Amino acid sequence: MNELSALPQHTTQMMLHTPFHSRVVEACEINEWSAWQGYTTPSSYTNVEFEYFAIRSNTGVFDLTPMTKYRITGADAEAYLDRLLTRNIAKLAVNRVAYIVMCNDAGDVIDDGTVFRLADNEFRLCTQERVLDWMMWSAAGFDVEVIDETADVAALAIQGPTSCRVLRNMGFAGMENLKPFGMQTFEFNGARIMISRTGYTGDLGYEAWMAPEQAESFWDALFEAGKLRGIRAFGSEALDIARIEAGYLAAGVDFVPAEQIVRNGRGRSPLELGLGWLVDFNKPVFSGRKALLKQKEYGPRYRFVKLSVEGNKPAEHSFIYCRGKAVGTVTSAGWCPTAKTNVALASLEMPYGRPGDELEAEIYYMRELHWTRLMAKCTIITKPVWEPARRLQTPAPDA
Amino acid sequence: MTDKKYDAIIIGAGHNGLICANYLAKSGKSVLVLEANATVGGAACTREFAPGFKVSAGAQWLYQLNPTIVSDLKLIAHGLVYAAQDLDSIALNPNGQQHISIHGSHASGGDLSEQDAHQFAALQGQLLRFVRVLDRVFNRRPPKLIESDWHDKLTLARLGIDMKMLGKEDMSEMLRVGLINIYDLLNEHLDNPLLKGALSLDAVLGSHMGPRSPNTVFTYLYRLLGQHYRFNGPALLKGGMGQLADVLLHSAQHQGVEVRTNSAVITINLNADSAKSVTLGNGDTIVANSIVSNADPKTTFTKLVGLRNIEAGFSRRVQVIRMNGNAAKLHLALEGLPDFTGLNAQQTGARLLIAPDMKYVERAFNHAKYGELSPAPAMDISIPTVHDGSLAPAGKHVLSATVQYAPYALKDGWTEAQKQLAQKVAIDTIAQYAPRIKEQIRAAEYLSPADLEQQFNTHGGHWHHGEISLDQVLMMRPTPGCTQYRTPVDNLYLCGAGAHPGGGLMGLAGKNAAEEILRG
Ligand SMILES: Cc1cc2nc3c(=O)[nH]c(=O)nc-3n(C[C@H](O)[C@H](O)[C@H](O)COP(=O)(O)OP(=O)(O)OC[C@H]3O[C@@H](n4cnc5c(N)ncnc54)[C@H](O)[C@@H]3O)c2cc1C
Numbered sequence: 001m002n003e004l005s006a007l008p009q010h011t012t013q014m015m016l017h018t019p020f021h022s023r024v025v026e027a028c029e030i031n032e033w034s035a036w037q038g039y040t041t042p043s044s045y046t047n048v049e050f051e052y053f054a055i056r057s058n059t060g061v062f063d064l065t066p067m068t069k070y071r072i073t074g075a076d077a078e079a080y081l082d083r084l085l086t087r088n089i090a091k092l093a094v095n096r097v098a099y100i101v102m103c104n105d106a107g108d109v110i111d112d113g114t115v116f117r118l119a120d121n122e123f124r125l126c127t128q129e130r131v132l133d134w135m136m137w138s139a140a141g142f143d144v145e146v147i148d149e150t151a152d153v154a155a156l157a158i159q160g161p162t163s164c165r166v167l168r169n170m171g172f173a174g175m176e177n178l179k180p181f182g183m184q185t186f187e188f189n190g191a192r193i194m195i196s197r198t199g200y201t202g203d204l205g206y207e208a209w210m211a212p213e214q215a216e217s218f219w220d221a222l223f224e225a226g227k228l229r230g231i232r233a234f235g236s237e238a239l240d241i242a243r244i245e246a247g248y249l250a251a252g253v254d255f256v257p258a259e260q261i262v263r264n265g266r267g268r269s270p271l272e273l274g275l276g277w278l279v280d281f282n283k284p285v286f287s288g289r290k291a292l293l294k295q296k297e298y299g300p301r302y303r304f305v306k307l308s309v310e311g312n313k314p315a316e317h318s319f320i321y322c323r324g325k326a327v328g329t330v331t332s333a334g335w336c337p338t339a340k341t342n343v344a345l346a347s348l349e350m351p352y353g354r355p356g357d358e359l360e361a362e363i364y365y366m367r368e369l370h371w372t373r374l375m376a377k378c379t380i381i382t383k384p385v386w387e388p389a390r391r392l393q394t395p396a397p398d399a
Numbered sequence: 400m401t402d403k404k405y406d407a408i409i410i411g412a413g414h415n416g417l418i419c420a421n422y423l424a425k426s427g428k429s430v431l432v433l434e435a436n437a438t439v440g441g442a443a444c445t446r447e448f449a450p451g452f453k454v455s456a457g458a459q460w461l462y463q464l465n466p467t468i469v470s471d472l473k474l475i476a477h478g479l480v481y482a483a484q485d486l487d488s489i490a491l492n493p494n495g496q497q498h499i500s501i502h503g504s505h506a507s508g509g510d511l512s513e514q515d516a517h518q519f520a521a522l523q524g525q526l527l528r529f530v531r532v533l534d535r536v537f538n539r540r541p542p543k544l545i546e547s548d549w550h551d552k553l554t555l556a557r558l559g560i561d562m563k564m565l566g567k568e569d570m571s572e573m574l575r576v577g578l579i580n581i582y583d584l585l586n587e588h589l590d591n592p593l594l595k596g597a598l599s600l601d602a603v604l605g606s607h608m609g610p611r612s613p614n615t616v617f618t619y620l621y622r623l624l625g626q627h628y629r630f631n632g633p634a635l636l637k638g639g640m641g642q643l644a645d646v647l648l649h650s651a652q653h654q655g656v657e658v659r660t661n662s663a664v665i666t667i668n669l670n671a672d673s674a675k676s677v678t679l680g681n682g683d684t685i686v687a688n689s690i691v692s693n694a695d696p697k698t699t700f701t702k703l704v705g706l707r708n709i710e711a712g713f714s715r716r717v718q719v720i721r722m723n724g725n726a727a728k729l730h731l732a733l734e735g736l737p738d739f740t741g742l743n744a745q746q747t748g749a750r751l752l753i754a755p756d757m758k759y760v761e762r763a764f765n766h767a768k769y770g771e772l773s774p775a776p777a778m779d780i781s782i783p784t785v786h787d788g789s790l791a792p793a794g795k796h797v798l799s800a801t802v803q804y805a806p807y808a809l810k811d812g813w814t815e816a817q818k819q820l821a822q823k824v825a826i827d828t829i830a831q832y833a834p835r836i837k838e839q840i841r842a843a844e845y846l847s848p849a850d851l852e853q854q855f856n857t858h859g860g861h862w863h864h865g866e867i868s869l870d871q872v873l874m875m876r877p878t879p880g881c882t883q884y885r886t887p888v889d890n891l892y893l894c895g896a897g898a899h900p901g902g903g904l905m906g907l908a909g910k911n912a913a914e915e916i917l918r919g
Binding site for chain 1: 701
């Protein structure tokens with residue numbers, strides 16, 4: 001037997017296909033592909049605006065199989081995650097999901113993601129990056145098994161105001177009663193699939209998790225059920241607009257994952273990413289605790305802010321100024337079509353971003369090879385510009 | 400729970416733990432020392448290994464005990480008595496003649512050329528100038544890599560000045576040789592294979608390195624520290640190395656230190672980020688303001704604190720500390736004084752080295768690299784009974800030898816059969832130099848690193864509680880993020896050989912740690 005065959009697939013094959021690939025290829029009319037954690041996935045299927053509006057007005061479907069997934073089992077699974085993650089996992093009930101970050105000892109964020117409690121001693125951790133080595137190092141001293149199940153679990157995000165209706169049409173009775181950050185197992189095609197009320201679009205939406213063998217028939221049934229509800233597959237570009245509108249961070253974009261950093265001081269702590277609420281200092285130990293306690297006492301180095309930017313030109317990669325001094329940079333920006341707001345996420349040096357600080361973004365944009373520079377006023381906003389009530393309503397409204 | 404709260408609890412009564420206890424108590428602290436074994440001293444111990452035959456069952460030679468400690472703690476007054484001092488090291492020639500004697504910086508005998516003798520003295524002279532610089536750094540806590548305070552900056556500045564004071568030539572030579580291997584260095588200066596073999600053994604004893612491993616000039620300098628401390632050769636204590644333990648215990652008790660043996664600490668208990676107490680095997684929990692561990696860093700964090708109670712990055716660093724021992728001990732109870740070909744009775748009491756040339760030592764290491772026994776090991780032999788009749792019945796003798804190499808992670812495991820084989824190989828090797836010795840053996844004992852691990856509660860049975868390699872010394876000892884005797888756990892300190900400057904019966908780790916604890 002070839003020794004390579006023992007290695008995870010993503011380390012031996014150039015571009016992997018997800019179990020939905022046959023359907024994705026068919027739907028990807030404009031043939032725009034990009035690489036995502038070793039998989040080939042569409043950046044857009046047809047037209048980014050169409051896809052985005054499907055998310056906001058109907059149902060958008062996104063193949064999130066390449067999202068890194070780890071299965072954590074064993075008597076110490078909970079204790080292990082409590083040391084790995086900054087949040088209190090003991091408080092996470094079975095069939096509940098939590099947004100999480102994990103830090104290194106310096107308190108810098110290695111990755112963000114979600115953790116699913118499948119049973120008392122069984123969890124799924126979804127992350128943006130591949131962080132298996134960190135997870136294995138963290139496992140020393142715990143009775144746990146950690147396996148990368150990325151390729152073993154096919155997953156689709158089903159997002160938008162009609163998403164609940166579509167799933168009910170598929171036969172998932174009682175879907176409307178699933179609470180945000182809850183999950184439930186259903187029968188499909190004689191197999192069990194798991195559906196969670198989670199997502200990355202800031203709207204009503206679900207994620208379905210299944211064995212790869214179920215993928216194609218699930219996709220077919222889903223699109224059949226959504227035919228009259230404007231269902232449409234969307235790619236990473238539409239997703240990016242939606243997540244900026246919802247104010248969600250992206251690893252590798254809004255912060256550099258700590259394990260990839262080579263230059264001292266380029267990492268960001270949860271406190272510096274506006275994620276202090278994810279840190280539970282009442283836990284006696286978790287990676288990053290000591291550094292974060294110190295940071296809490298002496299103050300973080302950076303402040304992460306959401307900005308409403310004057311005008312409609314995206315402030316991509318802009319410097320942010322405060323009374324003529326460059327005090328930070330924009331990490332993500334975009335015009336939000338539904339909220340009709342020009343939004344930017346930015347990292348500012350402390351103490352800037354205080355109430356009363358007048359901030360400006362230096363924006364460069366080009367029209368027909370003509371570059372224009374403008375200084376746009378920015379206002380710090382604390383709430384996401386897109387936060388529809390249905391996102392949190394149970395039973396989920398029918399549309 | 401015992402009611403009394405101590406200023407400090409020291410886990411382990413190795414010489415470093417006892418020295419630390421002495422210094423703390425001298426400054427008025429209430430100190431409790433908890434030792435797992437029935438006797439104190441750690442690897443500084445004397446043990447009866449056959450009826451009537453006693454041996455220094457761990458360290459056999461005293462050659463670098465820090466003189467400041469001896470005088471600070473008035474160890475002579477407390478009963479430190481030498482059986483022999485300033486002994487020669489004799490490099491045994493396999494031809495049974497032409498052995499070479501080394502006394503401090505002077506070598507003579509055999510076929511050693513005048514030029515080599517001269518070159519050797521000059522080389523030692525230069526290396527000793529480097530050692531003086533190192534000594535200044537070893538005598539205090541190491542500076543930190545980042546966030547240095549004024550104390551650390553001073554240490555660094557002094558190091559800089561000391562190096563400058565060496566003069567341009569010496570300074571650049573020190574920087575050049577600091578990182579290279581002893582094989583190249585000795586070849587640059589000397590011709591005589593036997594002399595080079597013996598010196599190269601000094602550079603690798605107790606380590607997982609061969610003469611051609613980078614870093615072995617540094618370990619040689621480390622060994623030479625003894626000469627800087629005015630040991631013109633190794634010494635033997637009356638009654639064996641256990642006497643050092645007794646003397647340190649005596650002076651500690653005189654200072655009011657409480658010492659309990661047969662009291663293994665099972666856990667160090669934390670309250671969030673801070674060490675609060677220790678729990679013993681019998682369930683007793685004892686609280687203290689400072690918990691000081693003389694156990695090696697891996698044992699301290701893996702077993703006592705628990706890896707799950709420290710952050711993952713640090714846990715990883717602890718796990719990758721290199722500390723698999725590669726030296727074994729051989730103890731022989733002998734019916735009479737062994738007859739080493741070409742040595743007189745008095746010479747038999749010297750330090751006898753089996754390392755006929757550097758390639759021999761390197762070849763012995765090759766096997767160890769792959770987890771195998773060396774068929775021709777290098778050895779450092781002592782026959783203490785030549786100087787000290789108290790160790791064996793009249794007319795009988797004891798031979799103690801460090802056998803280099805014997806890998807902790809032996810491929811086939813340290814089974815009884817492997818141990819028998821290793822013992823046979825070691826005895827056969829000695830018999831090449833003392834042909835009649837086999838007939839004289841009344842009892843024999845072979846301690847593999849796995850045995851040493853068990854007897855001294857030291858992970859890997861490692862001589863230094865962690866390799867003295869450049870990535871594990873100074874501010875990186877035992878590991879980055881855990882330096883200056885402190886650890887990521889507040890109020891938990893390290894005072895053993897795993898801390899700066901390292902192992903050997905030197906005592907500086909214990910002394911420096913006490914100073915750091917007293918600093919608060
Ligand atoms: C084979 C061998 C030969 C050597 N030869 C020489 C030599 O000739 N000359 C020389 O100078 N050096 C020699 N050394 C090195 C020297 O012996 C050591 O570096 C030195 O003894 C280390 O001293 P220490 O006090 O730091 O630790 P140790 O002597 O190892 O003492 C640590 C103590 O802590 C105790 N302990 C550990 N865990 C616990 C616990 N949980 N609860 C309570 N107590 C605990 C142990 O039982 C032990 O007594 C040799 C080492 C070895 C292994």
